[in-house]
Amino acid sequence: MNTATILSAIGRHISLTDDETAFFTSLLLPQRVRQGEMIEREGELTRCFIFVNAGCLMTYFTDKEDVDHVIQFATTGWWTGDLHSFTKQIPSIYTTKGLADSEVWLLPKASMEQLLERIPRFERYFRIIFQNSLITQQHRIIQSYSATADERYQQFREKYPSLEQYVPLKYIASYLGITPEFLSKVRRRLMEKS
Amino acid sequence: MNTATILSAIGRHISLTDDETAFFTSLLLPQRVRQGEMIEREGELTRCFIFVNAGCLMTYFTDKEDVDHVIQFATTGWWTGDLHSFTKQIPSIYTTKGLADSEVWLLPKASMEQLLERIPRFERYFRIIFQNSLITQQHRIIQSYSATADERYQQFREKYPSLEQYVPLKYIASYLGITPEFLSKVRRRLMEKS
DNA sequence: ATAGTTTATTGAACTAGGTTAAGACCGGCC
DNA sequence: GGCCGGTCTTAACCTAGTTCAATAAACTAT
Numbered sequence A, B: 001m002n003t004a005t006i007l008s009a010i011g012r013h014i015s016l017t018d019d020e021t022a023f024f025t026s027l028l029l030p031q032r033v034r035q036g037e038m039i040e041r042e043g044e045l046t047r048c049f050i051f052v053n054a055g056c057l058m059t060y061f062t063d064k065e066d067v068d069h070v071i072q073f074a075t076t077g078w079w080t081g082d083l084h085s086f087t088k089q090i091p092s093i094y095t096t097k098g099l100a101d102s103e104v105w106l107l108p109k110a111s112m113e114q115l116l117e118r119i120p121r122f123e124r125y126f127r128i129i130f131q132n133s134l135i136t137q138q139h140r141i142i143q144s145y146s147a148t149a150d151e152r153y154q155q156f157r158e159k160y161p162s163l164e165q166y167v168p169l170k171y172i173a174s175y176l177g178i179t180p181e182f183l184s185k186v187r188r189r190l191m192e193k194s
Numbered sequence C: 001a002t003a004g005t006t007t008a009t010t011g012a013a014c015t016a017g018g019t020t021a022a023g024a025c026c027g028g029c030c
Numbered sequence D: 001g002g003c004c005g006g007t008c009t010t011a012a013c014c015t016a017g018t019t020c021a022a023t024a025a026a027c028t029a030t
Helices: A004-011 A018-027 A082-087 A109-118 A121-146 A149-159 A161-165 A169-176 A181-192 B006-011 B016-027 B083-089 B109-118 B121-146 B149-159 B161-165 B169-176 B180-193
Strands: A029-033 A039-040 A048-054 A056-062 A069-075 A094-098 A102-108 B030-031 B038-040 B048-053 B057-062 B068-075 B092-100 B102-108
Touching: A004 A018, A004 A048, A048 A069, A048 A082, A048 A109, A056 A102, A056 A169, A069 A161, A069 A169, A069 B121, A082 B121, A102 A109, A109 B016, A121 A149, A121 B068, A121 B083, A121 B121, A149 A161, A149 A169, A149 A181, A161 B048, A169 A181, B006 B016, B006 B048, B016 B109, B048 B057, B048 B068, B048 B083, B048 B109, B048 B149, B057 B102, B057 B169, B068 B161, B068 B169, B102 B109, B109 B121, B121 B149, B149 B161, B149 B169, B149 B180, B169 B180
Parallel strands: none
Antiparallel strands: A029 A102, A039 A094, A048 A102, A056 A069, A056 A094, B030 B102, B038 B092, B048 B102, B057 B068, B057 B092
């Protein structure tokens, strides 16, 4: 498992010396995640921030009626995990599992703190990552309130074409905030139109 | 208009020397916003990031059917504005206006960049701000998908009791993703119960 | 190959929330 | 004072999306 992907992702926002690169990579823990395997579990503390090196993960919330709600998919090049649990060290309300056999880099909380202290440019890096993520989440909220399920599905397909290969429809439905049955109807309507 | 509020908000996350404080405050532009006045408008570039010193603002999105969707309220101590427009310098899709006579500090984009360059600890400050905001938005998405309008309204009241004094019900309805008429029903049901 | 499990689809009955329209209330303002 | 524009509520009807139940198709594991 090599560091090319993660270093290039970071290189898009900040540049590092060779020493800094070496220090950073020394903090990373490689891990494999099999399809269906859970890497973080509801109720446990999130000890690591997760970078997807290959494959695909999803993070979901299980409500009081035991229904899962997908809050995020993450493919190659994305960070994921429960930020709330990670930063405050409280039990997570989310579960993260592999949608395909995947490889991830784990950055433990203590390592993250060392990293930010020793190379403050990483503050910048994560500031930019979180800022972009925030913009995306705001769009998602708007969409969920102003677009119909049909529109949301079409925009999802346009925005994340690469996900369709990994993600079962029922999880896409969940991500869109509808039932799998209704997604079926939506898909049918779209097929009939074209 | 004095800088005590904004400095204390920042002091909660990073500490500054007197020189740094002076430099930071020299970048801020004070502005008054009257109730109903728009401080950022859909279609225009967002030139400044906004800190609410007193009063209350709201940011909303107007959809193709001309319906407004409130995406954020901001009272004393909160940053607001359209991050997407601000960072990429593209026309904003949001409008921000005063819900009450308010005072804000404006931080122009160029000043923000100078600030981050000269005092990299501000990268840390904004990293933390965005990270917390991201956590909040994720909760909001979960809620919109897993809670009923009744539950969302009650949780809103618990979470932001201070907003009720400023915010007309129709905007609360919009924030919750329902119509004002339906919020009326919800409120009535709650009254009858207790 | 076969049985068992998970995923996707279909249709009928249902409900949370939307729409439309009307009236009550309230505050500003000439 | 009286009018006017905005806010809130009520009620009757409407619809996007849910629930439930049955079936088909696709994986998995023996």
